[in-house]
Amino acid sequence: MAVPIFRASIPKSHPLIHSISSALSLTDETWKRKRLLSCCAASSELKPFRPELCFSVGTYLIPHPNKIEKGGEDAFFVSSYNGGVLAVADGVSGWAEQDVDPSLFPKELMANASNFVGDVQVNNDPQILIGKAHAYTSSIGSATVMIAMLERDGILKIANVGDCGLRVIREGKIKFSTSPQEHYFDCPYQLSSEIVGQTYQDAMVSNVELMEGDTIVMGSDGLFDNVFDHEIALTVAGYRDVAEAAKALANLANNHSLDSNFDSPYSMEARSRGFEPPLWKKILGMKLTGGKPDDITVIVGQVVSL
Numbered sequence: 001m002a003v004p005i006f007r008a009s010i011p012k013s014h015p016l017i018h019s020i021s022s023a024l025s026l027t028d029e030t031w032k033r034k035r036l037l038s039c040c041a042a043s044s045e046l047k048p049f050r051p052e053l054c055f056s057v058g059t060y061l062i063p064h065p066n067k068i069e070k071g072g073e074d075a076f077f078v079s080s081y082n083g084g085v086l087a088v089a090d091g092v093s094g095w096a097e098q099d100v101d102p103s104l105f106p107k108e109l110m111a112n113a114s115n116f117v118g119d120v121q122v123n124n125d126p127q128i129l130i131g132k133a134h135a136y137t138s139s140i141g142s143a144t145v146m147i148a149m150l151e152r153d154g155i156l157k158i159a160n161v162g163d164c165g166l167r168v169i170r171e172g173k174i175k176f177s178t179s180p181q182e183h184y185f186d187c188p189y190q191l192s193s194e195i196v197g198q199t200y201q202d203a204m205v206s207n208v209e210l211m212e213g214d215t216i217v218m219g220s221d222g223l224f225d226n227v228f229d230h231e232i233a234l235t236v237a238g239y240r241d242v243a244e245a246a247k248a249l250a251n252l253a254n255n256h257s258l259d260s261n262f263d264s265p266y267s268m269e270a271r272s273r274g275f276e277p278p279l280w281k282k283i284l285g286m287k288l289t290g291g292k293p294d295d296i297t298v299i300v301g302q303v304v305s306l
Contacts, residue, residue, distance in 0.1 A: 001033060014169055051305035052152040055084030058242030060250040062222075062296040065258070072295035074220045075106040075143075077114045082124060083150030085117055086299050088164050089143040090220040092190055105141025105193060112136045113147060117223035122151055126159035133198030134191050142192035146178070148218060152306070154210045158205040162188035165224040169215040172237050174229045176208050180221070185273045188221070215245075216301035222294035223249065226256040236300065246300040253298070257291035266292040 055078075063072030073091035076083070077111075089106035096102055115132035116122055122129045126147035144162025151157070158166060165181035181204055183190040189198045215236050217223075227235075227249065235252060239245035258261045267289050277288040 004085050004204050038204065050153070051212065052304055053083055053150065053154045053210065053303055054080070054152070055086070055150055055216070055301035056242055056304050057084065057086065057302075058244070058246040058300045060243070060246040060298045062250050062254045064222075064295050066295055067295065070101075070103060073103040073106065074222070074295040074297040075103070075110040076297050076299060077110050078299065079114060079117050081117045081149075083152045083154075084301065085126075085147065086216065086218050086219060086301055087113055087145070087147040088220055088297050088299060089145040090162070090164060090222075090295065090297070092142045092144075096142045100140050102141055104139040105137065106143035106145075108139045109133050109137045109143055109145060109191065114208065124151065124157070125204045126157050127200055127205055130159050130191070130203055134200060137191075137193070140192070140193045142190040142197055144188050144190050144221070146218065148216070150210070150301075150303075154303075156208045156210050156216070158206040158208065159200070160206075161198055161200070161203045162190050163221045163224075164219065165221065166216065166218045167229060167232055168210065168218065169233050169236055170213070174232055174233055175214075175231045176206075177229065178206065179204065185270065185275075210303050212303055212305050214303040215242075216299075216303070217249065218299040218301070219249075220295060220297040222257070222292070222296035223253045223298055225294065226253040226262075226264050226296075228265055242300045246298045249300070250296050250298045253296045257293045257296070260290040261290045262290040262291050 050274060057078045061074060067073060073093060076088040078086055087110060089109050091102035091106040091302055093102050113129055116132045122132060126149045129147055130145055145162050146160040146164035148156055148158045148166060158177055163182060166178045167174050168176035189202060191197055217232055235248050236245050256264055271288050275288060277286055
């Protein structure tokens with residue numbers, strides 16, 4: 001996008017004109033200095049205008065097929081604070097084996113993060129926000145988490161613990177991608193109620209300069225395990241409304257997750273790590289394929305000027 005340049009027209013009564021007129025009676029050397037100061041003043045009035053930026057946001061969540069009644073184990077929030085704040089947390093389902101509701105920890109974590117967004121100690125730092133939210137979370141459990149905070153000047157600050165993801169799309173192409181943090185395949189970094197878990201200090205931190213017209217796609221691993229980046233970019237390009245784009249991406253991820261024949265990002269990664277298909281598939285010469293049923297949270301943010 002071209003940055004508009006505003007040309008200043010200076011009326012005759014403008015003090016700059018008076019300074020030039022009065023300088024005519026000065027010596028040549030003094031006149032040169034005066035003219036230089038005048039030119040500097042004029043050029044400062046011609047600085048290109050950079051608009052302040054913010055997000056227009058759409059969200060959509062589809063719970064795991066077996067967790068529909070309780071709404072799944074993902075949690076998220078969006079805020080209009082400053083240029084906008086986007087956050088998602090994915091509860092670790094293994095806690096259910098200990099009779100703990102895995103959704104409680106991520107829900108409380110996100111509620112605390114939402115409450116501390118404008119806190120002076122946070123100071124617009126998503127990594128500090130994760131740490132403060134975690135410190136105030138008393139529920140038993142664990143979760144992966146990502147928070148992204150947009151400054152009005154277009155700088156997006158991202159802090160990520162685990163395998164939630166974020167993509168920046170510009171002119172139909174992926175311009176930036178976060179990378180998952182994991183101990184080993186299917187075992188991501190996570191904040192926990194236990195001492196042995198990760199902390200905000202383990203977060204992967206990124207700063208990205210955004211432009212008006214950019215699109216942010218953020219979500220839990222239920223999205224990125226089942227939808228390739230090129231599908232994300234193509235889907236977003238087909239919708240002008242961010243809410244419809246978020247819904248379309250969530251539905252696409254859900255359809256892929258339930259398709260045993262779809263060669264998903266998750267199944268491709270599993271094969272690359274040495275995982276093999278069930279014996280009956282091996283006998284038939286079939287490879288390990290299929291989506292990964294999961295909670296699916298999608299947040300789509302369009303970068304617009306205020």
